[in-house]
Amino acid sequence: MAEPVRVLIVDDHPVVRAGLRAMLDAAAGITVVGDAPNGDAIADLVARTSPDLVLMDLRMGDGVDGVEATRIVTALPGGGPAVLVLTVYDTDQDILRAIEAGATGYLLKDTPTDVLIDAVHRAAQGETVLAGPVASRLTLRVRSPEPTLTGRELEILGHLTAGRTNRDIARHLHISEATVKSHLAHIYTKLGVDNRAAATSTALRRGLVADHP
Amino acid sequence: MAEPVRVLIVDDHPVVRAGLRAMLDAAAGITVVGDAPNGDAIADLVARTSPDLVLMDLRMGDGVDGVEATRIVTALPGGGPAVLVLTVYDTDQDILRAIEAGATGYLLKDTPTDVLIDAVHRAAQGETVLAGPVASRLTLRVRSPEPTLTGRELEILGHLTAGRTNRDIARHLHISEATVKSHLAHIYTKLGVDNRAAATSTALRRGLVADHP
DNA sequence: GCTGTCATCGGCCGAACGGATGATTCGGCC
């Protein structure tokens, strides 16, 4: 190992930042070149510290979700550092989004120290690193791909989880009630349910709609 | 400060354990006497390390929830160490349960280092420490107390979020559909909603029912 | 013994829902 891997930590939890710092600094061949609580100055920080790898939390802040992470990932220059996403959530669609947006790897926060260190090394070399549960789920998804809801359907689903009636949804979206029912029928089929309570449940569990109204 | 505060860390995330250790060891007047990934051997550990304070994560593992935490808190001897609960969730009922079960304080994981260290000192002396958002929510709750669902109502709610119809729920519980409707009416009133989709939404968000079926 | 809460059940009715079926329009794709 000629040069140590330069790591930049982005996480809004001081505890987690300190933990990652402690674990990685103690490891051979890894240098933590900086940390930040959020992605606000990420481009600037990357330019100043020139890391090989950005280690980031998927969920930063309460209202902010994977979209933020995706924004950060995409804001990085193409030839820039690898991005390793670290999170406590393994059920979220955002995972997929982050990976599709170009994250190099994805790990859960309960990952053992040695695995994490190994992952940092491998991700820094451009290798894709996925946590066990995530990897297996992705594999499953390839085998039996979960149907994707269209934009309109997600919109309807949002109103559904808010507890609105078909008529209310129709009014909100300026479409007829018949159309709402039509969309709902498609949603039910895709989610594998047959009523709105079950759809609400599934939507919230899968993170298809925002958690907070 | 004659004697340093002896702290025991319980958290299933290696990263968090390392972070707390690093932050607390660096602070004056605090000694970390041990850590554990879960509460399995908590009584034994407490006996061996005689901590002044147990710093624990509310959510340990995926399936395990606040009940586990509560169990741990209650398993400790009365005159034992103070318990400071640390978590990423500030929306959960479990918070209340943990506090009611005897936790000395409650902090969110994004708490700044200095506040955390201060909280450890204060909690070790038996003082109640609550994170800002939590404290204000508790205050709110005192002002307009949220109605508590009865055991039966929670049971019904569970079936509701599973997407079952009234008739199905009735069959499962060996009661009549009329009774189910009666319970549902009470649930709606208590939750401030007027249909099952909204009730499902609220139940899942407030953590009134298990997250995974 | 009175009061309150909880759980149980019944009937009635209008509103909402879900399923089935078919149709139109529009845009992208080969």
Place this chain on the structure above:
DNA sequence: GGCCGAATCATCCGTTCGGCCGATGACAGC
């Protein structure tokens, strides 16, 4: 030009839901 998915709308029909009324028994607390 033909095909397809998406979004839109419509009609029909049986089922389910939610609101409203009232009722009973059990049990705890005062």
